[in-house]
Amino acid sequence: MASEVTFKEIREAVAKLCAEFPADYWRQCDAARVYPVEFVDALTAAGCLSVLIPEAYGGSGLPLGAACAILEEVHASGGNGAACHAQMYTMGTLLRHGSEAQKQRYLPAIASGELRLQAFAVTEPDSGTDTSRIRTRAVRDGDHYVIDGKKVFISRTEHSDLMLLLARTSERGSGDKHTDGMSVFLVDMRDAVDNGLGIQPIETMMNHATTELFFDGLRVPAENLIGEEGQGFHCILDGMNAERILIAAECIGDARWFVEQATNYACERRVFDRPIGENQGVQFPIARAHIQTEAAALMVREAAALYDAGQPVGSEANMAKLLASEASWAAGDTCIQTFGGYGFAAEYDVERKFRETRLYQVAPVSTNLILSHIATRDLKMPRSF
């Protein structure tokens, strides 16, 4: 399959690295709800998390397609890239909108693994999906901005040195668009925690280091503003599109893992004196999941190619995320059905992957919001909000 031959060497290297973190490793992390530090360190040391950083700043300067190949392989091996994928998609904002001084200051340290940029803070409890209604404020005070407000479901903040933060710098409605008046800041977590920033972990259905953030007079140097004040939404869109494409690639990896597990199990498990996979009632749903996965993979590849060519990619990034997250969910459901009762037993890992992949129909953007984007932007149907 063409998608499997792209970035072949990278895929092989990642598969080899992932083999050192077998199913028991992920099962234990999941049961103890701990961050997979060893895995993230190994991926960092192998240079996988700095593939998008240009060579001039110490990275390997590869396209988004290469980052997709890495995350897809992590998931196809049974692992979970959610512990570290943000280091890739935050580059969409920092590389395209950061100043030269910011890039010189942070990128080489991120590329070497000395600094981690693993947190991206947008969602708030009261605004939900409507980002234009965020209430976290950044008010200029001399050569600093002072930040007050709350964020929710901000992942990996306890495992990151830096965080990209979206906050309002002027009131909603004061610009031409509702999304005007927001700005992006690079927050140094090492200075911020317990010094204007409080972090509260949120327990979730899967092992995902997500947190609530409380800002109370946090002072951020004005030089940490990324891009132009008030244009933050525009700056994070590049990060958000990259995020959707990368997460879609993870879903493709999950879907392929489910299809492989289901196929192997269906061929091995004997009931009524024959492999269950001989029954077309077992076989066909697996074949359908495979077809759905490979169709979604084509859209992920198309979206990554457009992103890498600097073309508008909003619709394709959304379509890729919707198709891939639905393919991985359908493959997971088929896998559980194929495993019967064993699909629910932790030692087979199917139930863990099933919980993990469910997230991607909700985050980073929910399916309804994607459908709304396509209906109103591409098909020009009337907007309901």
Ligand SMILES: Cc1cc2nc3c(=O)[nH]c(=O)nc-3n(C[C@H](O)[C@H](O)[C@H](O)COP(=O)(O)OP(=O)(O)OC[C@H]3O[C@@H](n4cnc5c(N)ncnc54)[C@H](O)[C@@H]3O)c2cc1C
């Ligand atoms: C584990 C986890 C990790 C996360 N990590 C991060 C992170 O690192 N950074 C970050 O910023 N955010 C993060 N998020 C937040 C995530 O992006 C949001 O949960 C998601 O965007 C949905 O927002 P919400 O939960 O507020 O849902 P809501 O906006 O309250 O929506 C709830 C439901 O209503 C539907 N809905 C809402 N409005 C409409 C409409 N007009 N038409 C049709 N349906 C509608 C939605 O589709 C959704 O199904 C994370 C979330 C989770 C669960």
